[in-house]
Amino acid sequence: MKIRRFFGKDMRDALNQVKEELGSDAVIMSNKKLADGVEIVAAYDKEPVKKSVIGTTAARSASPQQDNKPKSSPSLSEIIGDSGPDSLKALLEKQAKSAQESSPVSSSKDESNTSQTSSIASHHDMGEIKAELASLRNVLQFQVNGLLKQQQRNAHPMQSYLTDSLEGMGISPELARQVVSFTPADCSEREAWVFLLKLLANRLKTNQNDILTQAGVVALMGPTGTGKTTTIAKLAARYAQQHGSDKVALITTDGYRIAAYEQLATYGKIIGCPVKKAINAEQLDEVLYQFRNRQLILLDTAGFGQRDIRLIKQLDTFKQTSCATIKSYLVLQANAQRQVMQQTIKLYDDISLQGCIFTKLDECYSLGEMVSVAIENNLPISYLTDGQKVPEDIRNAEVKYMISTAARMYKKYGLTPMTSRHVEQASVAV
Structure with a gap:
């Protein structure tokens, strides 16, 4: 060649x-x-x-x-x-042999890459399909629920109106539907509203001023900023007015907040009662022993967020205390969201709560959330506070006052003018 x-x-x-x-x-x-x-x-x-x-x-x-x-x-x-x-023949034979030797590997790699690419694409496409189906299901479920709700409204317009009114007052949807189901069918709108308010009042529990009447060792717990320290000062001042400052003592377990002890010590100096600080269970046992002759001992605890691990440590401290039986009360802001109150109560499930104290009523535009949370958790309400004055701005929790105030707030802030007159009359009737 x-x-x-x-x-x-x-x-x-x-x-x-x-x-x-x-x-x-x-x-x-x-x-x-x-x-x-x-x-x-x-x-x-x-x-x-x-x-x-x-x-x-x-x-x-x-x-x-x-x-x-x-x-x-x-x-x-x-x-x-x-x-x-x-020769050309030898060249062609050599090229063919080389191609034959490399062909299986290349073919295998190509097939492997193709298989992997197809698998990844298939998995990606399947994920997108599932996400789209889930989205469509949520939309359809929402539409079906809307249709069912509209059907129920058409079948029972009075019950739907009353349910919406209770929810507008701050009552949870579950509790609103539950109490409305007991409404008599042959009553008017005003009669039905009065019936519902009385039904809520019957399910709401109070403690009848138990802290100041029963005394003992009382700890106020709750998230930061709820007003625990000020509430303790109000209770201590009230008790000192009735029984003398030598019958009451204050303890703080707050070793985290700046000037926490100084704030409580200032209140103690004004009231004329001693104030001590205890950081752990051993110190708390020692201080409680020192105050064994006091009739009322109030413990101010550190306020932590719901996800703060230090809160668990604080709760364990009270469980380990053996010197005295500590009665625990939860302090909540009445102007907080219902979900926030609910989660806070669940956080203290391990503590046997004697009751709760709601603060900052003067900052509220609705009290239905407070009423709803107390009823659903079967938690008695002991006291209500509505200001910073010590000891004036605290009162015993009374069912009639709470329900009627909730109805008046609903009339003032959450109602249309057409129906406000009926609610005002109903709140007076309760």
Whole structure:
């Protein structure tokens, strides 16, 4: 097998040269475009038949560059290197063998990559489909609930109106539906509203001033900012007015808040009762022993957030105390969201709560949340506070006052003018 190069002004000219020089059995190995024409590399096995001198001269004149080339044609070994095969057949066999050896690996890699890509795409598509189906299900569920609610409103318009009114007052939807279900069917709107307020009043529990009448060791607990320290000062001042300052003592377990002890100590100095600080269970036992002759001992605890791990440590401190039985009361803000109150109460499930104290009633626009949380958790209410004055701004929790105040607030802040008159009359009736 021999190799020849041919140069022409275009592809047709170069091919004609190949055909004239090597015949129709020549094999075109490659072609390349040059600046002044085209180069073709052709291979042949047999020596071509010599053409006439005229034909050869014409062929050479058609390609001026050919005159500068050596007369001897380079072999395939010279083109691709000394180690390469010297025949086209050997070259093709070598290339085929190399392709066959690399084919299984490449094919396997390609199949593996294709499989992985398909798997990832399939997983991604499936996740999107599931998310879309879940979204559609939520939308359909919302529409179905709306249709059912509208159907119920059409079937029982009075009950739907009363339920909406209780929810507007701050009562939870579950409790509102529950009490409305007991409403007599043949009563008017005003009679039904009075009935519902009385039903709520019957389910609301109070402690009847138990802290000041029963005395003992009392701890006020609750989140930060609920007014525990001020409430303790109000209770201590009330008790000192009735029984003397030598019958009451104050203890703080708040070692985290800046000036927590100083604030309580200032109240103690004004009231005329001693104030001590106890950080752990051992110190608390010791201080309680020192105050064993006091009739009322009030403990001011540190206020922590609901997710603060230090709260658990504080609760464990009270469980470990063995010197006296501590009665625990939860202090909550009446103007807090119902969900916040509910979560706070659950946080103190491990503590046997005697009752709760609601503060900041003067900052409220609704009291239904307070009433609803107390009823649903079966938690008695002991006291209500509505200001910062010590000891004036504290009162015993009374059911009639709480329900009537909740109804008046609903009339003032949450009602349309058309129905406000009925609620005002109903709140007076309770």
